[in-house]
Amino acid sequence: MSMQRLTELEGHDEFLARHIGPSAAQQTEMALAVGYSSVDALIDATVPASIRLKNPMALDGPQREVDVITRLKAMADKNRICKNFIGMGYYGTHTPAVIQRNVLENPGWYTAYTPYQAEISQGRLEALLSYQQVIMDLTGMELANASMLDEASAAAEAMTLLQRVNKKNKSMRFIVDSDCHPQTLAVLKTRAQPLGIDIVYGDATELLDAGDAFGLFLQYPGSSGEIVDPSALIEQAHAKNTLVVVASDLLALLLLKSPGELGADVVVGNSQRFGVPMGYGGPHAAFFATRDAYKRSTPGRIIGVSVDRDGRPALRMAMQTREQHIRREKATSNICTAQALLAVMAAFYAMYHGPEGLRRIAERTHLLTSLLATELTKAGLKICNKRFFDTLTIEPGDQRDAILTRATAREVNLRCDHSETLAVSLDETSTRADLQLLVEVITGKAPAALEDITADSPIPAELGREIDYLQHPLFNEYHSETEMLRYMRRLESKDIALNRSMIALGSCTMKLNATTEMLPVTWASFGAMHPFAPAQQAQGYRELLDDLERMLTECTGYDAISLQPNAGSQGEYAGLLVIKRYHESRGDTARDICLIPSSAHGTNPASAVLAGMRVVIVECDAQGNVDIADLRAKATQHSDHLAAIMVTYPSTHGVFEEGIVEVCDIVHEHGGQVYVDGANLNALVGLAAPGKFGADVSHLNLHKTFCIPHGGGGPGMGPIGVGSHLQPFLPSHPVTPVPGLSPDNDVVAATPYGSASILPISWAYIALMGAQGLTQASKVAIVSANYIAHRLRDHYPVLYTGRSGTVAHECIIDIRPIKEASGIGEEDIAKRLMDFGFHAPTMSFPVSGTLMIEPTESESIAEIDRFCDALITIRDEIREVESQRLPLDDNPLVNAPHTLHDLTAEQWPHPYTRRQAAFAMDSLQQDKYWPPVSRIDNVYGDRNLFCACPSIDSFRESIEDEPSLG
Known part of the structure; x- marks a missing residue:
């Protein structure tokens, strides 16, 4: 041999x-x-020859998994994880191992899609409903959504909500109290300027007296750690028809009177310290809670309770949570994602500890802080804030430099963003040894051993809080690991994620998130890094970020990358702001028109409005392409005001448009910039690059093309790539400026690099694939989509194709003629696919009455064939309805999905068999998914919006009613 x-x-x-x-x-x-x-x-x-790359991407060849992990480990080891007492909204926390292993590291949770198909998302929806209950309980508000991107963007959404709902005060002034986090102020300023909102910053009481304002922003406790009773100020604001946002801290609210009880109209904050690592800035689930009166204006996703066809309780996302897709430029927010996986973790953290356990964590943190204050006061140091929870601001006098020198030597990070003061924040991970270390660093003297002593709490009695929260049984029944483990497993089994079957969502790219890529996310050397730690401590991150930026510029053809935007919608917004600043730098302040094709993602026009632009729609032709004649006419009409065009490529219709270079040329001819939405970049990498064929800026969905998992609706990352002329206007940061950029640039996220701890996933994916693999992935995505279109063509009309009769990486099948002939619509097909164990394709987007299918390169031909077989079987069932062999009002499609409860009922009143209902294909005998609820009544849920946990008895009854196969 x-x-x-x-x-x-x-x-x-x-x-x-x-x-x-x-x-x-x-x-x-x-x-x-x-x-x-x-x-x-x-x-x-x-793929049009006019856009094809002439040379391969200048990336390394594919690397072995073991070598990639070794390289990542070497980078991670360059990070120095010091003792972090910086605070500013980011704190050490202990992730319970049962949650880390079974949620954060579990593909059953992290590979699921956003729960738009509620019947197969009941597990995630229950966990997110519990998160909402945690937030409502601790904030004292009537309504909470299922998370936001970060605390600063939640604050910005609160500001714009108050400006919309405040009908009694038409002022455009928004007061921000001086004791708020600097990153929050920066994001508020960025959001306000294009919308014409005037941010006034300083002492809130004085500013409120000085003039009208539609809104007021307070931090409670303050960024300095000071606790001020805001009730009198809130009352004063309300008397002047000024509505109030309060930013708060969940751990502090376990001891402090809730903002809702104090009169707040909106409460925002971050749930990071409920078991989610700092991760150099994210991802973390921010919270947003408000009054019931504002529910129709609340941004983000709200999980609501409804009923299914049989009247049993069932959960769903309330309708307004997708309103940016429906209302487009009239949308109140451009939010298209959340931090679902992290919200789930925070909810489970609250369940695992329960109200008493959480209270102990808060009391211990507060007691350690009080003991530290006592020791520092005894040493002659002045504590600036006399009332505090976990943060002390200290006047060090002439000892400041000496303290910082000792801190550096002992690997201690203090907050030192003001020249006159230092601040120190304690958290769940703080110990007695840390206390002794801090005293020694700050005073220069070793303290006496700390005995088991108590200290008087500086929290004023009128702001104290008893345990009036988390009384629902869900937060009191799962304190043992055994019960917690089983509860999480029960929820997981209700859902369909990528670990169960193919998710063929068009425009959403549900590809493999390889385990090797995911491993570094939970390494402490990445996860325990504070986002505002000194740069010299984050050298491993710096190497990773620089290398990832290099990789992404090579994949896109751009000259520079910003890693700050922490969602695709955030990237759209950031990219348009860059264009806006570019025009302003040239004196073109009148350029505010954004052309958007009618086929665009709904977030595109919403993002344009947030960036201060006016939207003009460009029509599409019968083949789904941008109508070049209409584009030319509108570019000419608005030539003096044209800022940009936003175009998705390949198109949202699933076609490589031949005219994309001409589109870019027309817009440039009239002084505009070209924004190419990167949602479909996974069909381009290695074949064509937007930065090479005429685009000026794109956002990149790292949670799509570059393998960060969707996490049941988040996290995501939406970095932007730009040409060299736009690079000076990329987002920076006031606390930790991005190298090479002014700290005065716009700020779109709370931290400089967004959700930095998930960036190793994309780095690993690119390193593992190399130029050859990335190019082949794009090719196979296109081949697989065309194979599906070919297999389905005789059963479902394929709506759009390119010049050769082929599609790009996705195809749209038209259900409208089928519905006209049979009465069966796209929703019936979507629900029937659940009986086959599949998540539905994208429904009614971008064209109403259609299904958009995207297989991705990761699916085997066997799984693709199984999916096509399911759709063909369903088409045969529709033919039975068309021929009237099955009645329109009683057939497997209109009754789908079928639950185990349905199949085991004593009576079977339907004209089709139980076998056809549940086992229409032989393969289902081997592996059957049972939808946990029947079809959900969406109208009932919207008319009776209820977003708190129902009584536990209702869930117990539904579980007891569900038959078991033993």
Whole structure:
């Protein structure tokens, strides 16, 4: 037997085959089925030659998984995790191991999609409803949403909400009290300026006396740690028809009277310290709570209680949570994502500890802070804030430099953003040893050993709080690991995630999130880094960020990348702000028109409005392409005011438009900039690059193309790539400026690099794939989509194709003629797919009455065939309705999904068999998913919006009613 060369064996790695589902032979088989001799022949016919890259991307070749982990470990080891007492909204916390292992590291939780199909998302929805209950209880408000991107953006959303709902005060002034976090102020200023809101910053009492304002922002406790009773100021504001936002801290609210009880109209904050690592800035679930009266104006996702077809309780996202897709430029927010996975973790953290356990954590943190204050006062130091929870601001006098020198030597991080003061914040992870260390660092003297002593609380009696929260049984029944483990498993089993089956969502790219890519997320060397730690302590992160920026510029053809935006919608907003600042720098202040094709994502026009632009819609032709004649006419009409065009490429209709270069040329000819929405970049990488074919800026959905998982509705990352002329206007940060940028630039997220702790995922993906693998992934995504279109074409009309009759990486099947002939619509097909164990494709977007299907490169031909077989079987069932062999009002589609409760009922009143209902394909006999609820009544849920946990008895009854197969 002849042996291979050692270099051949050492150079071989199987990751490409592990990430890309079909084998090379199967890829050719799919191309042949579509009518092309090879994969490359199909690609040549599909991707316009005018945009094809002339040279391969300058990236390293594919690396072995073991080598990628070794490189990441070497980078992580360059981070120095010091004792962090910086605070400012970010704190040490202990993630319970049962939650880390079974949620954060569990693909059953992190690979699920946003719960738009509620019947197969009941587990996540229950966890998110519990999160809302935590927030409502601790803030004292009537309504909470299911999380926001970060505390600063939640504050910005609160500001704009108050400006919308305050009908009694038409002032455009918004007062921000001086004791708020600097990152929050920066994001508020950025959000306010394009909207014409005037931010006034300083002493809130004085500013309120000085003039009208529609809103007031307070921090409670303050950024300095000071606790001020805000009730009198809130009452004064309300007397002047000024509405009030209070930013608060969940751990502090376990001891402090709730903002709702003090009169707040909106309460925002961050749930990071409920078991979520700091991660150099994220991801963390911010919270947003408000009055019931503002529910129709509340941004983000609200989980509500409804009923299913049988009248049993069922959960869903309330309708307004997708309103930015419906209302477009009239939307009140551009939010299209949340931090669902992190909100779930925070909810489970609250359940695991319960109200008494949480209270102990808060009391211990507060007691340690009080003991520290006592020791520092005894040493002659002045504590500026006499009433505090966990943060002390100290006047060090002429000892400041000496203190910071000792802190550096002992690897202690203090807050030192003011020249006159220092601040120190304690948290759940703080110990007696930390207390002794802090006393020694700050005073220069070793303290006497701290005995088991108590201290008087500086919290004023009128702001004290008893345990009046988290009394629902959900927060009192799962304190043992056994019960917690089983509860999380029960919820997980109710949902469909990528670990169960293919999720063929068009425009959402639900591809493999490889385990190797995910491993570094929970390394302490990445997770325990404070976002405002000194730069020299984050050298590993710096190397990772620089290398990832290099990789992404190579993938996109741009010259610079900003990693700050922490969602796709945030990236859209950031990119448009960059364009706006560019025009302003040239004196083109009148350029405020944004052209947007009618096929665009709903967030595009909403983002344009937030960036202070006026939206003009460009029509599409019958083939779904941008109507070049209409574009030219409108660009000419608005030439003096044209700021930008936002165009998705390949188009939202799933086609590589031949005219994209001409689109770019027309807009540039009239002085505008070209924004290419990066939602579909996974069909371009290695084949074409927006920065090369004429675009000026794009956001990149790292949670799509670059393998950060969707997490059941978040986290995501939406960095932007720009040409060199736009680079000076990228987002920076007031606390930790981004190298090479002015700290006065716009700020779109609370931290300089957004959700930094998940960036190793995308770095690892690119390193594992290399230029060759990334290019092949794009090709296979296109081949797989065309294979599906080919298999379904005889059963469902494929709505749009390119010049060669092919589609891009997704295809749209038209259900409208089927509905006209049979009465069966796209929602019936979506629900029926649940009986086959599949999540539905994207429904009624971008065209009403359609399904948009995207297979991704990660799905095997066997899984793709199983999905196509399911849709073909469903089409045959529709034909039975068309031929009247099955009645329109009683058939497997209109009754879908079918639960185990339905199938085991004594009576079966339907004209089709139980077998057809549940086992319409033989493969379902081997692995059957049972939807936990029947079809949900959306109208009932919207008319009876209820977003708190129902009585536990209602859930127990539903569980007891559910039959078991033993």
